[in-house]
Amino acid sequence: METLANLECFARSAETGSFSAAARLLGLTPAAVSRNVAMLERNLGVRLFQRSTRKLSLTENGEHFLASIGAHLEALQTAIGAVTTERGEPAGVLRVSLSPSFGIGHVLPLMPQFLARYPLIRPQWHFENRRVDLIAEGFDAAIGGGFELTPGVVSRTLAPAHLIAVASPAYLVTHPRPAHPEDLAHFDNIVLRSSLTGRVRQAVMRNAAGLESALRLPESIVLNDPVAMREATLLGLGISLLTVPDVLPWLERGELVRLLPDWYMDLGAISLYYPSRTLMPAKTRGFIDFITEHFEREGLAKRFCALESSAAPMG
Structure with missing residues (x-):
């Protein structure tokens, strides 16, 4: 039976047309993605991709195979992402995108508390001044402002952006x-x-x-x-x-x-963005709950408001 890693590497490479792009989505190296796809081809006994220095394209067998596994692979990924460990703890790589100024100043200092609560989660946080495509780029969540709510993405307001x-x-x-x-x-x-x-x-x-x-x-x-x-x-x-x-x-x-x-x-607003799924991965739910609890406990929506915060009376 093929491993989920081999199937994911194949599907993401087909979607993006590149081993390098698939590697970024999966948090792997391009060499690892290429190796997993080659293993899948060897096990199936067919070539799934036509490879060149500039382009990666599906063969006819590759197109048929992608069509046959597509819906099943997504269902399997959702099911795996929704389960926890035997001890009931969320686990796995958590990919989050944050702006450098807000993320480093207000979210990164929370990591010790977050890992103390969820020790089996492995943070993979990206600090960058851009609006990522959560679904296409494989992010579990993002914190920022002005993201387009593309199909499948929801937002939760945390505080005003004044x-x-x-x-x-x-x-x-x-x-x-x-x-x-x-x-x-x-x-x-x-x-x-x-x-x-x-x-x-x-x-x-x-x-x-x-x-x-x-x-x-x-x-x-x-x-x-x-x-x-x-x-x-x-x-x-x-x-x-x-x-x-x-x-x-x-x-x-x-x-x-x-x-x-x-x-x-x-x-506008500083918001928490995440993909909407029927069964949300436990690691993502844990992160959402942790961040929203922190904002509520510390009263950050009020503190970050130009009309109500401790900065308001200064001048």
Whole structure:
């Protein structure tokens, strides 16, 4: 009987047209995927792929075999993913995508507690500024904002994603504090250029009364990462618009100062995304429960809100 690993390597290679792409989805090396497919071909006694240096394509036998195992393989994977160990503990590799700033600052420190609760889960966490395709890339979950809810993906809101204007005390020694968002145009602005679109983020600030102010900020310094923006702000190089989670500890320590305390920019929500399955793997359910419990216990939805958090009254 063929192993599940051999069948998964074959199916993913067929779907992606590449051993390398299949390896990324499965958390293996391309050599391991190629070896498993070759073993499957040897055991079946037929060639499943036509191989070249540029392309991997199914043979006629490969197409028939893929069609015959497709639904059965998915059902088997779901069944395996839903079971736990004999001791009732979730287990296996847990692939999660997180933005570097939020993930390293707020989720990675939770890993010791998470592993203490689920010692048989093996975290494989990816910190990157991009919106992954959970299903196509084989992720169990993602934390971030602005993901497209493609068929089969659901989201659970964790906290608001609000940007606020901040500066260092040293910068404010030689610069008066702005009284209105339009005043920001007269300061040194550290702005974000999106790695995805190549565009500089446009700012529209609002307040609790519902008033809005669309801004065209001068691009004194252009960076492509929120952590770099925060560090540049701490160096006294100018003013930045950053999310509350990215600056809250520095605000609480007095290393940064919030400007325009009544105004903020709304980017939507920080959400937990995961594939919707009839039988969710126990490891994924454990991660979802752990993260949502932490946010509720620590009151992070309120702390990350520009109108309610401990950052709100500073200015």
